[in-house]
Structures are given as structure tokens and as C-alpha cells.
Amino acid sequence: MDGLTAWMEKHILPVAAKIGAQKHLVALRDAFIGTMPATMAGAVAVMINAIIRDLPTQFIDGYDGNSIPVIREIIGVNGYVWNGTLAVAGLIFAFSWGYNLARAYKVNDLAGGIVALAAFLQGVAFSYTNTLATEVPQSVVDTINAGSADTGWSATVDGLTVGGWGWLKLGHLDANAYFTIMIIGALATIIYAKLMLANITIKMPDSVPPAVSKAFAAILPAAIALYVVAIINFIVGKLSDGQLLIDLIQKFIAEPFLNLSQGFGALVIVQLFIQIFWFFGIHGTNVMAPVLEGIWGVAQLSNVNIYQNGYDGLKGLDAIYAAIEDGKAYYWVRGSFDVYTMFGGSGGTMVLLLAIFFFSKRADYLTVAKLSIGPGIFNINEPVMFGLPIVLNAIMVIPFIVAPLVTTAIGYFATTAHLVAPVTQQVVWVVPPILMSFLATMDWRAPIVTIVCMVVAFFIWVPFVISANKIQEGE
Known part of the structure; x- marks a missing residue:
């Protein structure tokens, strides 16, 4: 194990350090973080609407929040918040x-x-047009065309056309x-x-x-x-x-x-890199943020928007599943990592703390666990990462890498098998585990899957906590 650690320190640590300090990736990470005041406000609005508008329909037949005073108004206010945040998240980003x-x-x-x-902005659509082929009486054609300059509608006897600019x-x-x-x-x-x-x-x-x-x-x-970008847009338009x-x-x-990103292999790779970076004391989640947010974060915002607005005439979870079939929504998104693998922080260290309380005989481990349990409830695990430590700890590296991979598999296959709803809400990462599962999915089954993940991770950590008892403090 010492030889493996030495090899990783020599060959992987320098690469990890360079990636963590690369200015373009750091800027991209900070750009995603910078959007959080707006995107989290929008996420809260969508979540509140999901709780008061969509969730009760699962338990109350005929429930319609849009027809209930006060609730109807709250839904409307939240709609305005969404308009200025998630609906235009690209502008903010x-x-x-x-x-x-x-x-x-x-x-x-x-x-x-x-x-x-x-x-x-110079490359987005500023106009729209749509045509409907249908028979139109000549008198209607004349009436429509008389006002086409103001309405954007035009007609022939064979169909209707609508278009506009400034949209x-x-x-x-x-x-x-x-x-x-x-x-x-x-x-x-x-x-x-x-x-x-x-x-x-x-x-x-x-x-x-x-x-x-x-x-x-x-x-x-x-x-x-x-002008360089404008020329590119112009040439692309001409060639395409x-x-x-x-x-x-x-x-x-x-x-x-x-x-x-929806393949299990992609999840394994990104989760593996997160854990390896952390093992060397580099914030793995931050280093991988350009990938996590740039791919799975985009997928999550797509799910949130579809859950809010519906898809193909469907609402809520039905809309999500229909959109998944069309490649417009996703089973696994950024929040799925938080729900099923990062309870207590990267590596699922909340269950490590529980394993220490139950099985550790080391005074130093127990002291660190007592100090770490409070922050751990809110998914902050730096105290245990650097206090135990897990960083560069040859005993803890195996469960630290294996446990998240196993729990990722549990969460992924439970979601793709429709045993639990996909993540459809954006929940701030400091929300305690289990509660986060429910709020992120609006599905009562999600906390059960998270508990299963935690139990499995617990038993992965336990043998290594027991093995650590045989090592004297300071060795």
C-alpha cells in the first residue's frame, strides 16, 4: 500500500495539482459558482411550486393548486422568480x-x-416563423393580410404563416x-x-x-x-x-x-477522479466542477425546467419520463451525486463517522468524529478529511474510493429502473442527507434508496475502521 501511495504521489499528484490550478478551469468553476444566487433562487421557487402545486396531486384526487386562493398567488409569484433566473440561466452564466x-x-x-x-446574444434567434397548411377562405385571407404589418400573420388560400422579429x-x-x-x-x-x-x-x-x-x-x-464572433456566426449561417x-x-x-453522461461508465470515471483528487488533499468536487456543472449541471437545469413547465402536454414526473424518452431530460444529473454518493460530503463520510462511533477504539479517531459530526450533517467534511485524516491515509483510501462507486451504482440503477424518481429539483448542497433526497426528487422512495446507500457504505467502511484500531496513534 505504501508503494502504491508513493507511485500515486509521484505520477498523479502533480497532474492533479496542475488541473486544480489551471486558470481557465478555475474561471469556469467560479463562473458556475457565480450564478448560484440566481439559480438557487429559481430553484427555491420551483421547489416551492412543486411542494404546493405538484406534490399534493400524488395523494389528493382532484387537487389543483392553481384554483386555491393564496396558493394560486404564491405559484404566480414563483413563476416570476423563475422567469428571471432559470428561464434565462444562459444569460446569467x-x-x-x-x-x-x-x-x-x-x-x-x-x-x-x-x-x-x-x-x-448576437448568435441567438431574434425572429420566428411558422406555417400551417390548411384551406383558408379568400375573405379571411384578405382580412388577415390587411393587418399583417401589425400582427405578423399572413395567409394564402392554402395556409397561414405567422412570424415576428424582436422575439x-x-x-x-x-x-x-x-x-x-x-x-x-x-x-x-x-x-x-x-x-x-x-x-x-x-x-x-x-x-x-x-x-x-x-x-x-x-x-x-x-x-x-x-466582430470576430460575428464573422464566425455569419460564415456558419452561410455554410449551413x-x-x-x-x-x-x-x-x-x-x-x-x-x-x-447518462452511461454508468461516465459516472464511474468522474466519481473516481473526485475521490483520487481528494485523497491527495485537492478539493475533488471543485476540480471536477467544470465537468460536473458543465454536463450534469446542465442536465439538472433541463429537468428542473421541464418539471416546472411540463413537456408535450404532460406535467410533473410524467413530463420528465416523456422528455427522457426524447433525450430532453435525464435520469442522472448533478444533484444525483449529492443525493446518493455525497451524504456528509465526498466519499459518504457521514457513515464513516458512524462507523467510528460504533467500532473505533482510537481516542484520536473518536475525538475527530465528535468534532466532525456537526458539519457532516450539513455535508461539510473538511474536518474529517484533514483531521482524521483521510487525505494520504493508505488505510482509508480503499473505502473512500469504493464506497461512492457502489452507492453511485445503487442510485443510478434504482433511478433508471424507475424504482425512484429522477432528481427534478435543485437543492442547496448543505441540506442534510435523506431530507435532501426527498426535496430533490419529490418522491418518498428516494430517502429509502439513500438510506440503503448509507447502510451499504457503512459496511464498506467498517472493516477499515476496525483495522485502524491495530495501528497506534502517530504511526
């Missing part, structure tokens, strides 16, 4: 991404956020846009940052106030960056017969990644 990336390059971060947002497609502004933003936002912001660092700017006299001078300095780099870049990225990059 675009600014956060540009802002944090510009900070990584140590240039004007506010301008960086604006550049990324503007670069993203932004919500499907381009929500979490579906994340992949496009990560690519286009990065391109525009990096061009802007490189030009700023090269001092290709408009110089203002010293007498000009610093705020004005700073803004003027960003004009030329920002304009060049935005008018298709938007955002739709092409969604079809050929985002959807394949999201579909790959």
Missing part, C-alpha cells in the same frame, strides 16, 4: 463566465462579462446555451483579454477620470472580439443554409455529451 475569465487574465473583469454576454427564444437563453457560451464566450473574452494585455487600446489623457479611461481602454479590444451556430453546437456537441 454568460456574464459570469466572461467576468471570471477576464479576472483570470487580470484585465477589466466587468468588460469581460459584457463581452461574453454580447458575443453570446428571443427561451430555448436559447436557458441552460441549453451553456455549451455555446463556454465556447463562444471563451473565444470572445480571450481575444479581448489578449488585446488588452498587448495594450491595443484607446489611450485617454491623464486628466480623464479613471473609470472613463478604463471603459475607453476596453472599447477597441471588445469591438474586435465581437441559415442555421444558427448555437443550434449546431447544441446538436453536435451538447446533446452527445449529455447522452454520454
Whole structure:
């Protein structure tokens, strides 16, 4: 075991450290974190609506929260909160991404956020059109066409056409846009940052106030960056017969990644890396945040939005399952890791603490467990990670890696087998285990699956806790 640890320290630790310090990945992680004030507010709104509008329908026949005074009004208010948060999560993320990336390059971060947002917006749909083939009487055709300049409707005897300009497609502004933003936002912001660092700017006299001078300095780099993106959008449109870049990225990059994320092998790989990084004292969840949030986080926001708005005429869980069949919703999302593998923190260390209380005879372990149980209830496990420690602890590395892989399997196959509902709500990670399971799924069976995961993880940890009793403190 010591030889394995030494080999990992030599070959894996340097790579892990470089990944953890890579400025673009750090900026991407911080960009996702930066959206949390808005996305969590939207998540709370959706969760409240799920509790008062959707959950009672599982137990009360004929229940309709939209017809009950006060509840109806709360649902409406929460709808407004959703409109300004999750419905336009892409807009929020675009600014956060540009802002944090510009900070990584140590240039004007506010301008960086604006550049990324503007670069993203220039490529979304600003108009719509739809045609219905049907027989239309000539008198109706004449009436419709007389007002077409104001209504956007036009007609022939063979059909109706409706179109408009100045209309932004919500499907381009929500979490579906994340992949496009990560690519286009990065391109525009990096061009802007490189030009700023090269001092290709408009110089203002010293007498000009610093705020004005700073803004003027960003004009030329920002304009060049935005024109580069505009040219790309223009060329793509010409070569693809008018298709938007955002739709092409969604079809050929985002959807394949999201579909790959639903395979069990992908879950094993990402969970394995999280645990290995943690073993070396590097915050595995933070290091893997670009992957967790960029793939499974996008999947989670899709589930949240579909649960809120319905799909193909269906509502709630029925809408989720129908959307999963069409590849628009997902069995396993970012919150699934929290619900089924990270109870007490990465590695499921809540059950490690319980195993220590029951089976450890070491005073140092018991002391650390007593100090760690409070934070552990709220999924904060740094005290046990560094206090026991688990970091670079050859005895604890095996259960620390194996337990999350096993509980991931339990949660994944229970979800895909429809034994428990997929995660459809975004719950803040400090919510205690079991309660989190219910709130994240709105399914009473989810806490049972989480308890099963915890029991299995407990018995994985126990032999190693007992083995640690044979080692003297300080060895």
C-alpha cells in the first residue's frame, strides 16, 4: 500500500495539482459558482411550486393548486422568480463566465462579462416563423393580410404563416446555451483579454477620470472580439443554409455529451477522479466542477425546467419520463451525486463517522468524529478529511474510493429502473442527507434508496475502521 501511495504521489499528484490550478478551469468553476444566487433562487421557487402545486396531486384526487386562493398567488409569484433566473440561466452564466475569465487574465473583469454576454446574444434567434397548411377562405385571407404589418400573420388560400422579429427564444437563453457560451464566450473574452494585455487600446489623457479611461481602454479590444464572433456566426449561417451556430453546437456537441453522461461508465470515471483528487488533499468536487456543472449541471437545469413547465402536454414526473424518452431530460444529473454518493460530503463520510462511533477504539479517531459530526450533517467534511485524516491515509483510501462507486451504482440503477424518481429539483448542497433526497426528487422512495446507500457504505467502511484500531496513534 505504501508503494502504491508513493507511485500515486509521484505520477498523479502533480497532474492533479496542475488541473486544480489551471486558470481557465478555475474561471469556469467560479463562473458556475457565480450564478448560484440566481439559480438557487429559481430553484427555491420551483421547489416551492412543486411542494404546493405538484406534490399534493400524488395523494389528493382532484387537487389543483392553481384554483386555491393564496396558493394560486404564491405559484404566480414563483413563476416570476423563475422567469428571471432559470428561464434565462444562459444569460446569467454568460456574464459570469466572461467576468471570471477576464479576472483570470487580470484585465477589466466587468468588460469581460459584457463581452461574453454580447458575443453570446448576437448568435441567438431574434425572429420566428411558422406555417400551417390548411384551406383558408379568400375573405379571411384578405382580412388577415390587411393587418399583417401589425400582427405578423399572413395567409394564402392554402395556409397561414405567422412570424415576428424582436422575439428571443427561451430555448436559447436557458441552460441549453451553456455549451455555446463556454465556447463562444471563451473565444470572445480571450481575444479581448489578449488585446488588452498587448495594450491595443484607446489611450485617454491623464486628466480623464479613471473609470472613463478604463471603459475607453476596453472599447477597441471588445469591438474586435465581437466582430470576430460575428464573422464566425455569419460564415456558419452561410455554410449551413441559415442555421444558427448555437443550434449546431447544441446538436453536435451538447446533446452527445449529455447522452454520454447518462452511461454508468461516465459516472464511474468522474466519481473516481473526485475521490483520487481528494485523497491527495485537492478539493475533488471543485476540480471536477467544470465537468460536473458543465454536463450534469446542465442536465439538472433541463429537468428542473421541464418539471416546472411540463413537456408535450404532460406535467410533473410524467413530463420528465416523456422528455427522457426524447433525450430532453435525464435520469442522472448533478444533484444525483449529492443525493446518493455525497451524504456528509465526498466519499459518504457521514457513515464513516458512524462507523467510528460504533467500532473505533482510537481516542484520536473518536475525538475527530465528535468534532466532525456537526458539519457532516450539513455535508461539510473538511474536518474529517484533514483531521482524521483521510487525505494520504493508505488505510482509508480503499473505502473512500469504493464506497461512492457502489452507492453511485445503487442510485443510478434504482433511478433508471424507475424504482425512484429522477432528481427534478435543485437543492442547496448543505441540506442534510435523506431530507435532501426527498426535496430533490419529490418522491418518498428516494430517502429509502439513500438510506440503503448509507447502510451499504457503512459496511464498506467498517472493516477499515476496525483495522485502524491495530495501528497506534502517530504511526
